[in-house]
Every structure is written in C-alpha cells, then in structure tokens.
Amino acid sequence: MLEEVVSGGGSLIIIDDINCCGRSLLKCFLAAAAHKGDSIHILNFDIPKDELRAGMDSEVAERLVFHDGFMDPLNWNGEAVLPASPFTLKELRVCIGADASPVTLVLDSLSWILLHNPVSAVCHTFQHFQRQAKSTGLNVRQIIGLLHGDLHKPAVVDSVCCLASTVVTVTQAPSSEAQGTAVVLQRRKSRKIVRATEYFTILEHFALKSLGQHQPLMKLAGEKEETPAAETDPAANLTFNLRLSEEERRAKERVLLPYHLSAEVKSSLLQSHAGVAKIYYEPDAADDVDEEDPDDDLDV
Amino acid sequence: MFAAGGSMASSSFRRKVGGGLAVIPGTRASVHNGQLLVSTGASSLDSVIGGGLAVGTLLLIEEDKYNMYSNLLLKYFIAEGVVSGHDLFVASAEEDPSSILQELPAPLLDDFHKNNLDKEEKTTGDLQKSMKIAWRYQNLPKLEVTPAARSRFGHHYDLSKAMSSEMLQAVRCHTFFLPTECGSAICCSMGHAYTLLLQSIHRVIQQEGFDGSCPQKKHKNILRIVLQSLGSVLWGDDICCSDHPQYIHSLTRFLHALRGLLRMSLSACVISLPAHLIQNKAILSRVRNLSDTVVGLESFIGSARETNALYKDYHGLFHVYQCPRLNSLLCDVSGTKDLAFKLQRKQFTIEIVIHVELQGVLRNCLHLPPDLSDRASRSSKQDLSECSKVLNAGCAAMTAGRTHLDF
Known part of the structure; x- marks a missing residue:
C-alpha cells in the first residue's frame, strides 16, 4: 500500500508528531519522484537545504530545486528568496517558473505555512494549485506536504486533510525492527476509501521498504472477535417427517388436482365462440379519463 | 359573455380549458x-x-x-x-x-425499461405456458404501465x-x-x-x-x-x-x-x-x-x-x-x-434497519410467543427492565424493540 502511494500522484500530506519525525519518509517520497524523472521543487522553511539534501544520491540531488524560506523568512536581512506570503496561487506559480518536466512540489513544512497564513487561504491554494498550474502550462504531478500534527488544533488538521487525496499518518513503531508505523488513507477516483496500516523501514539513499500490512485496524483496538454461534439445524431432531423420499415425490406429482385442466379443455375455454359479441372502443378527444372527479369538465 | 359565446348559448355548461394547475414536468x-x-x-x-x-x-x-x-x-x-x-x-x-x-x-429510461421487461417476458414465457391455476390470464393483452419519462x-x-x-x-x-x-x-x-x-x-x-x-x-x-x-x-x-x-x-x-x-x-x-x-x-x-x-x-x-x-x-x-x-x-x-x-x-x-439478532434476544428473554395468562401480563414490566439491561450493550433499537412488547 505504501509503495503504491509512493508511485502515485495527486496531493499527499504526511502527518507526524514530536515522537516520530516524518521527514525521512518525505525524503523517500521525493527520491522516488526524482527517480521517475520529475523535477522536485522544495519550499523549505523548517530546515536548511543542505540538511535536506544530505544522504541523497547525486542523481536525485541534481533534480532538487530549492526555494529557500529558511535563511531569511521574514526578509529582515533583505536576502529573502521567497516573497512575504509565498503560498498564494500567483506567487507560487511565479516562484516555480517554467519547467518542462513534470513537477513535484514539496512543502517542508505545511505547518510553517499554516501558522503564518490564514487557514482558508492555504487550503484554497493547496486545493486549486494543480488545476491552475495546468492552465498556465505547468504539469504539477504531485504536491507533498509535511504537517506536524501536534502544532495545530485537530480541527485545522482535519480541514486540511479533507483536501488531500492521500494522508499518511506516521507514528512510532512498536518494535525496533521497523522505523515507524504509517496509517495510509487514500481516496480513490472511484469514490472508494482505502485504509491500511503498515510498518516501514528506510534503507540507504531513502529507498522505502514496507514490512507488510498490519492486521485489520479494528483488532488494534483490542476488541475480541466474536465467534459466531454454531449453526444448529432446526429440522434435525423432529418427531415427524419433513422430507420426501424420491418415491413419495413421484406419487405426489402424479396426483391431479381438481383445478388442473388438460391443454385441450383450456384452449377450448379460451377460444372465443362464434356468436359472442365483442365491443370495440376507440378513445375520443373529449373523453373524461379522470375517475376521481367526473364533473371536472364542467365550469359551474 | 352571452354575446361572445353565441354558438355556446344553447348550454350554460361550458368545457373548462386548460384544466386547473399548469403541470410542471417532474x-x-x-x-x-x-x-x-x-x-x-x-x-x-x-x-x-x-x-x-x-x-x-x-x-x-x-x-x-x-x-x-x-x-x-x-x-x-x-x-x-x-x-x-x-x-x-x-x-x-x-x-x-x-x-x-x-x-x-x-x-x-423507458426504452431501457422496456428492454428489461422484454427480457423478463422471455424468461417468464416458459412459466406462463405452464401456468396451472391462473391460466385464463395468459391470452389477455399486456398493459402499458410506464408513463412518459418527463x-x-x-x-x-x-x-x-x-x-x-x-x-x-x-x-x-x-x-x-x-x-x-x-x-x-x-x-x-x-x-x-x-x-x-x-x-x-x-x-x-x-x-x-x-x-x-x-x-x-x-x-x-x-x-x-x-x-x-x-x-x-x-x-x-x-x-x-x-x-x-x-x-x-x-x-x-x-x-x-x-x-x-x-x-x-x-x-x-x-x-x-x-x-x-x-x-x-x-x-x-x-x-x-x-x-x-x-x-x-x-x-x-x-x-x-x-x-x-x-x-x-x-x-x-x-x-x-x-x-x-x-x-x-x-x-x-x-x-x-x-x-x-x-x-x-x-x-x-x-x-x-431490521435487527434480526436483537429480535432474537427479545424473543428469548420474553419467551415469545407469550402465554396470555394474568401472570404473564403482570410480570411483563419486569421482563422489560431485564430486557433493557441486555440491550444496554449500546444498540439504538430500543424503540424498535419495544413495539414487540405491545400486546
């Protein structure tokens, strides 16, 4: 499931918290996108770009385009690369510029943006940027946002997650063999919701390895599965006979019931005899077909 | 009125034109x-x-x-x-x-419906031939029942x-x-x-x-x-x-x-x-x-x-x-x-929602069908409280269940 998400498009939000950092998973996603041939545009606010680039192999690193919002976020030194409110449709479009190859836009992190801009404005841009970019000739294949879930009110997190086609929530793994647990929620185009819980680990050069799906979510809650009561056959111990043997069935079918008529008798009864009158009726335009109100054609 | 409707003057009854409310489709x-x-x-x-x-x-x-x-x-x-x-x-x-x-x-739509009906007829055709009891109906013409789509x-x-x-x-x-x-x-x-x-x-x-x-x-x-x-x-x-x-x-x-x-x-x-x-x-x-x-x-x-x-x-x-x-x-x-x-x-x-399991529970705890003796009707309140205890597990069908106790 997680590997399927890595290769997908649309909009993706990774939610992490203080206990489990989602940035390494984010790096997996962008490494996978880079291997696919996308150019990766990163708006980095949380950490400097060298830190983000660290550990990537050279093939991936040369595909990364940084739009630095970390060094001088509020333009105090006059060296800011990004404008003061970088997350509007127009500014974002200008920021990315022209790019021939498909673009993966990475927001590191969406939390910083949400804390510095009105929520509705951020949601608006997040929802409509792909469509708007397409109309100006830019193919934005994927938007990936990292959201620190514990920095915002749950309501804000919910509102933002409503917009994403895929939401991956990262939590700590119960055992040391896996690096984390990912709860994946995907909205398919076929109006289907897919949910899965998976353990994952991250290999060298940010290759993702899924350690298989967790057992169904509901069992996590500690609910005991009810064993269905053994089906009992109510007709098992009867003092009378309910079934027919083959002989009995044949005997039963042979009985002619009083209302059964032979085919000849039936056809003779159904045929209209000569001398029987028939009524032919053709409806007329002035016919009153409404039975409920027979006088409705009178204007009294 | 009389002058205008010269031809109609013979009768005071007049056919209403238009027929009440203008009917809006759908x-x-x-x-x-x-x-x-x-x-x-x-x-x-x-x-x-x-x-x-x-x-x-x-x-x-x-x-x-x-x-x-x-x-x-x-x-x-x-x-x-x-x-x-x-x-x-x-x-x-x-x-x-x-x-x-x-x-x-x-x-x-209708044409689709008709196709479906035709198919049904084909499948029920054999059945009709062997119609045993209501055989007088088999020669009657089919009635068109679906009104116009709009x-x-x-x-x-x-x-x-x-x-x-x-x-x-x-x-x-x-x-x-x-x-x-x-x-x-x-x-x-x-x-x-x-x-x-x-x-x-x-x-x-x-x-x-x-x-x-x-x-x-x-x-x-x-x-x-x-x-x-x-x-x-x-x-x-x-x-x-x-x-x-x-x-x-x-x-x-x-x-x-x-x-x-x-x-x-x-x-x-x-x-x-x-x-x-x-x-x-x-x-x-x-x-x-x-x-x-x-x-x-x-x-x-x-x-x-x-x-x-x-x-x-x-x-x-x-x-x-x-x-x-x-x-x-x-x-x-x-x-x-x-x-x-x-x-x-x-x-x-x-x-x-039909709570089959729930009705089963109710039956069991009330011993349905009830014997209508005096004792049974007196103890029915007790039964009800017992029953609600059973149901307290969080089912929202209490109202549906209660109607079964009304006899």
Whole structure:
C-alpha cells in the first residue's frame, strides 16, 4: 500500500508528531519522484537545504530545486528568496517558473505555512494549485506536504486533510525492527476509501521498504472477535417427517388436482365462440379519463 | 359573455380549458399537504423525507466523514433535474461544477425499461405456458404501465455508467465555481464568497423568471440549486477550523437570505455541509434551524460499527434530523428512525434497519410467543427492565424493540 502511494500522484500530506519525525519518509517520497524523472521543487522553511539534501544520491540531488524560506523568512536581512506570503496561487506559480518536466512540489513544512497564513487561504491554494498550474502550462504531478500534527488544533488538521487525496499518518513503531508505523488513507477516483496500516523501514539513499500490512485496524483496538454461534439445524431432531423420499415425490406429482385442466379443455375455454359479441372502443378527444372527479369538465 | 359565446348559448355548461394547475414536468403534489414536490432522484430518500422535496424549500445534507456518499446524493439530485428538464444551478468551491456534471449517473429510461421487461417476458414465457391455476390470464393483452419519462416523478439511475453528453447539452445549467468567480485575487476575505454566491443565485432567479418578475411564458419550470460543501474552508469560512470563528454569522446570514429567495421562487435547493468538522455546535443547530429538511449521513468507515455484525449489510447510518412544517403545525414524520444506507454497484438505497439478532434476544428473554395468562401480563414490566439491561450493550433499537412488547 505504501509503495503504491509512493508511485502515485495527486496531493499527499504526511502527518507526524514530536515522537516520530516524518521527514525521512518525505525524503523517500521525493527520491522516488526524482527517480521517475520529475523535477522536485522544495519550499523549505523548517530546515536548511543542505540538511535536506544530505544522504541523497547525486542523481536525485541534481533534480532538487530549492526555494529557500529558511535563511531569511521574514526578509529582515533583505536576502529573502521567497516573497512575504509565498503560498498564494500567483506567487507560487511565479516562484516555480517554467519547467518542462513534470513537477513535484514539496512543502517542508505545511505547518510553517499554516501558522503564518490564514487557514482558508492555504487550503484554497493547496486545493486549486494543480488545476491552475495546468492552465498556465505547468504539469504539477504531485504536491507533498509535511504537517506536524501536534502544532495545530485537530480541527485545522482535519480541514486540511479533507483536501488531500492521500494522508499518511506516521507514528512510532512498536518494535525496533521497523522505523515507524504509517496509517495510509487514500481516496480513490472511484469514490472508494482505502485504509491500511503498515510498518516501514528506510534503507540507504531513502529507498522505502514496507514490512507488510498490519492486521485489520479494528483488532488494534483490542476488541475480541466474536465467534459466531454454531449453526444448529432446526429440522434435525423432529418427531415427524419433513422430507420426501424420491418415491413419495413421484406419487405426489402424479396426483391431479381438481383445478388442473388438460391443454385441450383450456384452449377450448379460451377460444372465443362464434356468436359472442365483442365491443370495440376507440378513445375520443373529449373523453373524461379522470375517475376521481367526473364533473371536472364542467365550469359551474 | 352571452354575446361572445353565441354558438355556446344553447348550454350554460361550458368545457373548462386548460384544466386547473399548469403541470410542471417532474413535479407532483404531496399526498399529505398538497405542496408541490420535486424528486431528489433517489426514491428511497424521497420516501424518507415525505414524498419528495417541496418546491421553495431547502434540504440540508450533513456530509459523512470522507464525503463519499453525500456527493452521490447531490449527483442524484442534479441528474433528476437533467432528466426532468429542470434548470440547474450548481455551485462548488472544491471542484469545477462542469466536472461534477460529467460524472452524473445514467438514468434508466423507458426504452431501457422496456428492454428489461422484454427480457423478463422471455424468461417468464416458459412459466406462463405452464401456468396451472391462473391460466385464463395468459391470452389477455399486456398493459402499458410506464408513463412518459418527463412527466414521471422520480427516476432510477445506474451509478456504474455516466450520463450521456447529449442529455447534458439539452439542459440549461448555471455554474458557480468559486475560484473563477473571484478571479485570481485572494477570495478568502470572510463572507465575500457567500455574498458573491447569493448575488449569483439572485441574478439567475430574476433573469430566468423563476420568481415571477418576468413570468415564464411558454412553460413553467423549476430551478434546482445545488451547493456543495458549504461552510468548508474553501468557501473562505472558518467555522470548520475554530471554536470561536471570527465571522460567526456569515453562514447563517447567507442561509437566511437564501431561504427568503427560495420561498419566493420556483426553486428547490440542496446543500451539503461538512457538519463533522464544524466545531461550534451552536452554529450547527442554527444552521439546522434555518433549513427545512435536515438529513445526515454517518458512514461506518473507520468506526467500530464497520465490523459490527448488526450492520454488516450497510455502509452507514442515515439520520433524519428535521422534517419541514409546511403550511401546518405538524410535520410529516416517518414512523421509524432506524435508517441505514448502502451503496451497491449500481444504486444507493436507504433502508430500515431490521435487527434480526436483537429480535432474537427479545424473543428469548420474553419467551415469545407469550402465554396470555394474568401472570404473564403482570410480570411483563419486569421482563422489560431485564430486557433493557441486555440491550444496554449500546444498540439504538430500543424503540424498535419495544413495539414487540405491545400486546
């Protein structure tokens, strides 16, 4: 499931918290996108770009385009690369510029943006940027946002997650063999919701390895599965006979019931005899077909 | 009068011309209060809310958590408008209304129905030949029972197919897509989106004559208004992300004005609202008060009910929160509140939940069928309390269960 998400498009939000950092998973996603041939545009606010680039192999690193919002976020030194409110449709479009190859836009992190801009404005841009970019000739294949879930009110997190086609929530793994647990929620185009819980680990050069799906979510809650009561056959111990043997069935079918008529008798009864009158009726335009109100054609 | 009708002077009776109310296609009068109704497109929803949606009223659908099923109901409503030849007004802040129109379910129209009937006949043909008891009927001619598509109230749809583009071209559809209406400017100043939307609806109602200002000459028609995910963050509202929103009245003010518009015009409106996201419950109850009919969808995805054996046939619960009181003090409340919905491959249906297991429990603890002796009737109260203890496990079917104790 997680590997399927890595290769997908649309909009993706990774939610992490203080206990489990989602940035390494984010790096997996962008490494996978880079291997696919996308150019990766990163708006980095949380950490400097060298830190983000660290550990990537050279093939991936040369595909990364940084739009630095970390060094001088509020333009105090006059060296800011990004404008003061970088997350509007127009500014974002200008920021990315022209790019021939498909673009993966990475927001590191969406939390910083949400804390510095009105929520509705951020949601608006997040929802409509792909469509708007397409109309100006830019193919934005994927938007990936990292959201620190514990920095915002749950309501804000919910509102933002409503917009994403895929939401991956990262939590700590119960055992040391896996690096984390990912709860994946995907909205398919076929109006289907897919949910899965998976353990994952991250290999060298940010290759993702899924350690298989967790057992169904509901069992996590500690609910005991009810064993269905053994089906009992109510007709098992009867003092009378309910079934027919083959002989009995044949005997039963042979009985002619009083209302059964032979085919000849039936056809003779159904045929209209000569001398029987028939009524032919053709409806007329002035016919009153409404039975409920027979006088409705009178204007009294 | 007498002079003008010289030829008719022989009789004082005169044939009435026109025949009462001008009939609008796709509508019918309610059997309860005579209100003009339009179908919501889903026949099971129609029956739950009292036969259909009254013209001039507002239906509020509270969305399910992942917004799967509420959009489906909106599409049913739009599709019914297309088939009945009504005018449409579709507004959304999330996706382009034209893309919503592309994904409407295909109607199962008469010719299709006939084909189906023919097939049925073929299969039942052999049966009829061997008809044993009612054989006198086999020579009688078949009656045509399906009336014309347009005049019929409510249709059936196939969700697995999309509506053909020829049908869509015939319909007059006004769309409102928030990002294009606002232009490229930041449209997120509070309440501005609602003002724009209201102006747009008002313009359509006035220009197309739905309010009677320039009466529709040829034939009267209904305007169906569909507003998707009203109140969500994309409409620039903050009721979904804050307990104490900055502009607490912007949505309610909009609904108040909208209801005024609806009441004065030949239109029916369906709104979906992300109620599960609204933080301040006071706002939610105000919004419910301002709507006429309120229904809610509660899907089982991600809740413990998903695996509950009681609900294994269903995809969620269907709540009717409010029924309209139209021209009367009473509202038409359906008998049961235990409703659930399911989505099959081709259709969406709302059904009454039948608690088979629960009835079994009741039977066991009451030893049904009861012996009608004095002792039994005296101890029935005790039994009832016992029974409710058993049921305290969290089943919502107490009311359904109690009716079985009434003998």
